[in-house]
Amino acid sequence: MKKLFPTRLLFLIALAFSISAQATDRRDLVKGSLEVYPIRDHGALEIGEHRFCHQENGKDDCGTFKFAMIWRKDDETWKLSRVISYGH
Secondary structure, three states: OOOOOOHHHHHHHHHHHHOOOOOOOEEEEOOOOOEEEEEOOOEEEEEEEEEEEEEEOOEEEEEEEEEEEEEEEEOOEEEEEEEEEEOO
16 A cells, blocks of 8 residues: 555545445455555545445355545545446
């Protein structure tokens, strides 16, 4: 992982992965896949891969997919602006 930002942003990234639409959904970051880049006068671009699992017909349905997240920094507050998950 490229550490280009303060620990607070990295905490928010981890938190975004832990929040799911349903309690049975799970997203786990693929180790070594996370990259974070600054976007001047806006915030940051985060890209990587995650393993996504959800329940379908009582069984886990899992796959590994790519994602991109755009973060906006307003003063000292980081806000998730866009989330794109692709390759599935």
